[in-house]
Amino acid sequence: MIKLTLKDGSIREIENAMSAADIVKGIGAGLYKAACSVKINGTVCDLRTIIDSDCEFEVLTFDSIDGKKTYWHTASHILAQAVKRLYPNAKLAIGPAIDNGFYYDFDVEPAFTSDDLSKIEAEMKKITKEAIEISQFSLPVDEAVKMLEDMGEPYKVELCKEHADKGEAISFYKQGDFTDLCAGPHLMNTAIKAFKLTACTGAYWRGDAKSKQLSRIYGTAYPKASELEAYLAMVEEAKKRDHNKLGRELEYFTTVDSIGQGLPILLPKGARVIQILQRFVEDEEQRRGYLLTKTPLMAKSDLYKISGHWDHYKDGMFVLGNEETDKEVFALRPMTCPFQYQVFLNRQRSYRDLPMRLGETSTLFRNEESGEMHGLIRVRQFTISEGHLILRPEQLEEEFKGCLELANFMLEKVGLKDDVSYRFSKWDPNNTAKYEGTAEQWDEAQDLMGNILDNLGLDYEIGIDEAAFYGPKLDIQIKNVHGKEDTLITIQIDMLLAEKFGMEYIDTDGTKRKPYIIHRTSLGCYERTLALIIEKFAGALPLWLAPEQVRILPVTDRALDYSYDLLKKLEGLGLRAEVDGRNEGIGYKIRQAQLEKVPYFFIIGDKEVAENTISLRSRKEGDLGAMAIDDVMAKIDLENKTQAL
RNA sequence: GCUGGUGUAGCUCAGUUGGUAGAGCAAUUGAUUUGUAAUCAAUAGGUCGUGGGUUCAAGUCCCUCCACCAGCUCCA
Secondary structure, three states: OEEEEEOOOOEEEEOOOEEHHHHHHHHOHHHHHHEEEEEEOOEEEOOOOEEOOOEEEEEEEOOOHHHHHHHHHHHHHHHHHHHHHHOOOOEEOOOOEEOOEEEEEEEOOOOOOHHHHHHHHHHHHHHHHHOOEEEEEEEOHHHHHHHHHHHOOHHHHHHHHHHHOOOOOEEEEEEOOEEEEOOOOOOOEOOOOEEEEEEEEEEEHHHOOOOOEEEEEEEEEEOOHHHHHHHHHHHHHHHOOOHHHHHHHOOOEEOOOOOOOOOOEEOHHHHHHHHHHHHHHHHHHHHOOOEEOOOOOEEEHHHHHHHOHHHHOHHHOOEEOOOOOOOOOEEEOOOOHHHHHHHHHOOOEEHHHOOEEEEEEEEEEOOOOHHHOEOOOEOOEEEEEEEEEEEOHHHHHHHHHHHHHHHHHHHHHHOOHHHEEEEEEEOOOOOHHHOOOOHHHHHHHHHHHHHHHHHHOOOEEEEEOOOEOOEOEEEEEEEOOOOOEEEEEEEEEEOHHHHHOOOOEEOOOOOEEOOEEEEEEEEEEHHHHHHHHHHHOOOOOOHHHOOOOEEEEEOOHHHHHHHHHHHHHHHHOOOOEEEOOOOOOHHHHHHHHHHOOOOEEEEEOHHHHHHOEEEEEEOOOEEEEEEEHHHHHHHHHHHHHHHHO
8 A cells, every 4th residue: 555645634545556647637628638747745747747755745737836847847748749840950958947937048140030930830730739658767877968968968068067077877768759868757748738938048158158059949838828827917017017118118227329228317306315215325324324435436456456347357347558559557436345454454443443334326337248237227327325333243134134134124125125135146156266265265155155044044045156246245136027036135255355455353363353244235226226216116216216206287377476485384284296387287287297107196186276175186096185284284194104114 | 359140200010023101109389277197189200220332213133331139248
């Protein structure tokens, strides 16, 4: 008797070893139809898996993440099969399931264009209609390599050889005329119901820019056509929130060809929001014991040679002058660290000076590659809420927690807290050329950070080879409307630069000691944060952040004076307001204010003037009716102050 | 930087097989003084991203560069 513990805790018993597929069939025909794969003792497996001992047994349908991935993985094989049928010379690289579908990379000349996609889709359609049975088999490494060589798949041979060390048999999946090196799991056949190829782009083999660039096709698939349509509609809907579109339409920023890539112009509305955020950050940091600094935007190459930027970051810097011919060469700063350290170095420091928390609203310049720029999210000049904490070693943990607490406080305030994830970014011991310092120093810093994160019980992912060149990072990640992830906030531990700059303090016993340093930002860089706030709220920023908080709309000229009196009252409360005194119909003015996403409008006609009231309208709730002036002012003032506190 | 795509009025877009540019909204002017998402009319606005080439003739075909979009790499 074999005992299966199902997800609901119930036990199911089977006489003999049998396939997961047969077990699922036994549970129910409907469930079998919906099943994509199974989870056995926590591991996602194929429905083909033979169950021969007691285990925890969970059926994965498309409703689960792992079920979706199985479905999409099979869809990627169907894509590859269609491509091999239409373009026999195309070489296969890899084709995994991803968060929202799947892709497959091919080495093919010329690269696929969008025109090819419809042809490939048509071929895929045939394959799904055929509902070809999928089977799995394994071969010893040498036989597998031989077969892949005979198939003319050099990328697969390379992948296969890597598995040789593990001494395991190599797994393949076969569907009709198509066989692929693959660990699975897969569906039982190719009957994918609804799918669409969404894009074709370039992607480097093994993610290495020095390797050959392959042609990648992205797609997605669903068991029902209606689900696919809903997904595609959702993607279209998300694009409407795109800050790069909305931010330009709502006049937060613009770009100008003659100024250059990655150098956006912040228009009055965008500049205002950033000013609000900056003041908020600077005030909050002051409350938390930060000292404000203002350091130069450029320095001689000498400084960067000490810090290591010259060796590790020069390609990313704007260098002014020529090292060969000029006596002095300057560079715009890509980071604040070596500048702000000079504040500490200004005089001899005692343990009494620590922790020294330095904050700066810091403008940085990074010469990003031309294809990397994106709206306000990735630019060449940006202003960051920068800061460095110089610490006695025993202060590290508490101060690190303080930095994280501050970052989370900021995210909560601007409404992005629920959208972030945490990543512990470590160095790669196999890629030491990229980093400063010794393995011992890295292990020490990473152990310290790892312990702090674990003590906090923080739920984080680990990113190998994602560290800064001088130390490990806790990155707070966020996704934009396209699902692309960027770092919003980072907190880093650095023990290397302190040494390079000879930073020391006199300890209680009179000896010199090396401080620990935390690099951190409280709200990231303002351009990027603004972009994500715009996307989060689809341009309808919360009252305290709205560049224009109230618009006063006189119905006729007779209400103009009264309107300007109200404007003064609002300004007296520190609120940002405007009067739309144009000779236009009230409907037109309301429509415009609504489209510009102003939080509140006052509609002021003869009635309000006569009765000393305000007809209040909110962008969210519409007409709120006439109210006493003081009540309206108090309501808006309270909402503004509550949000900004 | 690489792969694919895009570039026509301030914005959103038309523009047939190459035959010297068009609409709506916005803008300006005039009229209208209007009650909760678009008042009416008139006017003006474009070396069709840039530079070159092919052609009797280029928005349309070819090349260069620039910018924008998605992805890769990179990154706050």
